[in-house]
Amino acid sequence: MPLSDIETTALSEKARAIRMTVIEMLAEAGSGHTAGPLGMADIFATLYFRTLVHDSTNPDWEGRDRLLLSNGHITPVRYAAMAHAGYFPVEECLTLRKFGSRLQGHPERTKLPGLETTSGPLGSGVSQAAGIALALAMDGKKNHVYCLMSDGELQEGNTWEGLMFAGKHHLPNLTAVIDRNNIQIDGTTEEVMPLEPLADKFRAFNWHVIEVNGNDIPHVVSAFDEAKTITEKPTMIIAHTTPGKGVPEIENDYRWHGKAPSKEEAKRFLAALAT
């Protein structure tokens, strides 16, 4: 069902709150990734506040959908979304990357309830998601598995091994999302190691492909809804996102892939996000 204006506004406000928390936690941590988490905030807001079947008060609930973050380095946005969704207090976000924190620099399943895997080293998420999807299907369970991935990690061979396996097994309970923001640490993806034609590659691996503006919440919602209707193969959503979205001075600047704002920069960024 299409999103109403009221629902769209509500999700947009959640995304704004998530972005502001991301900036606060990164500035407090003094290190971490900024561009990716801002770019993916709309998708995280959509997942945690609309699409996912989950219960923040019972993270291990058997009936939950599984959300995997393959590119673990954008975990600040996941932590922020989880906090706003009630998994833990928002104030705990300020412990990111600090000694003794449950919010490790890269996410660890055994540290924080609500995480499905441990990730950071790239290219292994879609295989794990396929493993979970296959195991659930073997047991006749209906839970859906979501795997968020970066575009840069498509350069890892393990990714394509996993895509090939999911295609072979026609796993309709698996939806992956590529954060297609075109940047990676050493430059743009097409300079470093070209990925296009990306949609054709996924189709050739027997995936259903949807392309969407990943910062347009009604379209993101429609893409997730469409994925649930595909019954004969896994779905790949190529989400074109703007890295650094919401902070115009850093949008589309690859140099913000892997660094955190200073306290001064954070003040400016938060002001930009508030307007």
Add this chain to the structure above:
Amino acid sequence: MLNNSLSFSEKVFAEDITKKPTRDGFGTGTVAAGKADERVVVLSADLKESTRAEWFEKEFPKRFIEVGVAEQNMATLAAGMAAAGKIPFITSYAAFSPGRNYEQIRTTIALNNVPVKVMGMHAGVSVGPDGATHQMLEDVGMMRMMPNMVVLVPADAEEAHKAVVAAATYDGPVYIRFGRSTTPVFTTSATPFTIGKALTLWESEKPQVALIAAGPLAYEALLAAKQLAAEGIGSIVLNLGTVKPLDEETVLAAATKAGKVIVIEEHQAAGGAGGAVAELLAQKVPMPMRFAALHNTFGQSGDPQELLAHYGLTAAGIISLAHSFI
């Protein structure tokens, strides 16, 4: 003297002792584990005949998953399946798994602490003619260093069967090392096996050396002990079915009685069972040690027996090392 409380094969020192590869114990062990627990699944990377994974496939075709030539995918798929409640055994040659997929095992299995069982076949120089590329000699070291990982090195097909069954019920990651060649089955179904326990196979009244072995070379150590006894040289022989967690009590007791230790394994001298024993003795009872192992060298093509003899890994090689050491 042979420790007869261990219910050895009646043919333990007979010429016609039954021989099987330890990988056969994987085949029978997973079938037994699969019958006992329907959560057990087996993943294969295009080597199901030689790994014996097809023995499981025949019994449980719906719980057998073929991933193709993709060991990194196999490890990460299994991590996902374990997260969803399965007990996956992943199978390939040790040179490829954990050789190629070390990082996936480290991050998604060991750090993630899910009960995936990594089965490394065709370890050691006794792979034979395939040569150095396929003769894994660093796996025990790699896996032993990994937190949360249990490391088992069964001595014969019987012990391999028990190790697989025990791994299925152990709630955490396990690595088990297997060999390609047929080797003597000197234990029986009545011989005890517990994760974390070493077996004292032989103990002389006045031991001058402890022969501590991991894997099928434990049988060579036993033959060496018998010959040394005939020469009037006493020894203790330990079988380290578990390299990690090390049975410190049994190792320390044997080393203290003998005063000298030789560790025997088809592995690099660096980092394997030898390293584990050396780390313990250096802290508790420092003493002279020798290593019957490969010393900073890769293997090569050849007949398995020829290769074992070349690298000093037969009873004769162990005896020769003992003579020069005592």
